[in-house]
Amino acid sequence: MSSSFKRAVIFAAFLLTAFYFLHTSHSSAKGVVPPTRPQYADKDNAGKDTAASSSSSTSSKNPATGHDTPTVQKVIQDMSKMTTYEKLAYQYPYDVETKFPAFIWQTWKTTPADGKFDFRDQEASWTELHPGFIHEVITDQVAVHLLRLLYASVPEVLEAYHALPQPVLKADFFRYLILFARGGIYSDIDTYAIQSALSWIPPTVPQTSIGLIVGIEADPDRPDWADWYSRRIQFCQWTIQAKPGHPVLRDIIARITKETLKRKKEGGPFISKDKSVVEFTGPAIWTDVIFDYFNDPKFFDKSSSKGDITYKHFTGMTTSKKVGDVVVLPITSFSPGVQQMGAKEYDDPMAFVKHDFEGTWKPESERHIGEKKEEDEKDAGKKDGGKKA
Numbered sequence: 001m002s003s004s005f006k007r008a009v010i011f012a013a014f015l016l017t018a019f020y021f022l023h024t025s026h027s028s029a030k031g032v033v034p035p036t037r038p039q040y041a042d043k044d045n046a047g048k049d050t051a052a053s054s055s056s057s058t059s060s061k062n063p064a065t066g067h068d069t070p071t072v073q074k075v076i077q078d079m080s081k082m083t084t085y086e087k088l089a090y091q092y093p094y095d096v097e098t099k100f101p102a103f104i105w106q107t108w109k110t111t112p113a114d115g116k117f118d119f120r121d122q123e124a125s126w127t128e129l130h131p132g133f134i135h136e137v138i139t140d141q142v143a144v145h146l147l148r149l150l151y152a153s154v155p156e157v158l159e160a161y162h163a164l165p166q167p168v169l170k171a172d173f174f175r176y177l178i179l180f181a182r183g184g185i186y187s188d189i190d191t192y193a194i195q196s197a198l199s200w201i202p203p204t205v206p207q208t209s210i211g212l213i214v215g216i217e218a219d220p221d222r223p224d225w226a227d228w229y230s231r232r233i234q235f236c237q238w239t240i241q242a243k244p245g246h247p248v249l250r251d252i253i254a255r256i257t258k259e260t261l262k263r264k265k266e267g268g269p270f271i272s273k274d275k276s277v278v279e280f281t282g283p284a285i286w287t288d289v290i291f292d293y294f295n296d297p298k299f300f301d302k303s304s305s306k307g308d309i310t311y312k313h314f315t316g317m318t319t320s321k322k323v324g325d326v327v328v329l330p331i332t333s334f335s336p337g338v339q340q341m342g343a344k345e346y347d348d349p350m351a352f353v354k355h356d357f358e359g360t361w362k363p364e365s366e367r368h369i370g371e372k373k374e375e376d377e378k379d380a381g382k383k384d385g386g387k388k389a
Contacts, residue, residue, distance in 0.1 A: 103184025
């Protein structure tokens with residue numbers, strides 16, 4: 001037997017042996033059960049299309065009530081019989097323990113790519129102080145398509161947005177809508193960022209315990225405050241930071257939608273003496289919704305409370321205050337340099353943004369000053385027999 005033949009026999013025997021062991025190993029592997037998805041905690045309810053059957057064994061603490069809230073898996077539900085508020089809650093659930101999304105949202109007629117864009121310094125300040133954030137300036141045309149994508153499942157919200165007759169009303173509504181769906185920071189285009197949003201809350205306050213940051217616009221501590229402002233304490237809405245799905249945003253969207261569709265059905269008017277822009281979509285309704293949230297037993301344990309939270313809890317503030325999952329900043333933070341109501345200057349450590357009121361309407365105090373001047377002139381004319389002095 002030649003050596004070449006012996007080598008061929010040995011090689012063939014090796015291949016047969018290797019094939020045998022490989023085949024045996026593969027066959028035995030067929031009996032191994034691969035890892036599966038986690039089973040339902042309640043086996044009796046496994047497979048049923050109910051929220052109870054999909055409950056997780058984990059829980060999270062509600063920052064407002066302090067009670068454990070079970071984490072429930074989202075299931076498909078029939079939305080046709082839900083209210084607008086319920087649809088919004090279902091579409092964008094709120095989780096306080098998530099991070100604040102790294103978005104900066106602004107709106108204007110054009111984007112910075114347009115040669116006639118007038119707010120380059122203001123817009124650039126946000127980008128420079130927030131590296132890594134996604135910064136978008138949304139035009140009216142883009143806003144329509146973006147909201148259609150985000151709120152297709154809540155058509156009445158889209159109907160309300162299109163029914164609003166003035167750009168300022170749409171701009172107000174858009175800020176609530178984009179923050180509710182995507183979260184992050186909204187700021188008017190004529191606003192400078194003085195400090196990064198990472199510095200807005202003290203390091204002692206964990207970000208997993210808050211979902212909304214607001215600032216005080218006005219704190220008119222004077223007897224005739226109602227002649228100049230809509231509310232004794234007024235929260236500003238030219239700069240807001242929020243996590244998606246926050247209940248305050250859910251409530252204001254539901255309210256504006258309901259009122260807008262009501263007025264559309266009645267044939268208007270949308271803006272009237274009792275329902276100015278400030279009251280309809282602006283800081284007045286924004287302030288009302290925030291106070292209603294603070295005093296809502298659904299979100300806050302009122303059993304040991306000494307009474308409702310009112311303006312008295314915020315007037316004269318010089319540092320931030322945490323109420324449940326909301327951080328309220330003093331007037332200096334979002335309204336520095338107004339030289340009234342205790343607001344300090346732009347170089348103060350608590351000064352975070354500078355609002356110029358160029359890309360929006362003027363502050364309420366300035367509007368009332370003009371209106372009051374006209375009224376005084378009319379009254380003077382009447383006293384002089386209708387003749388101007």
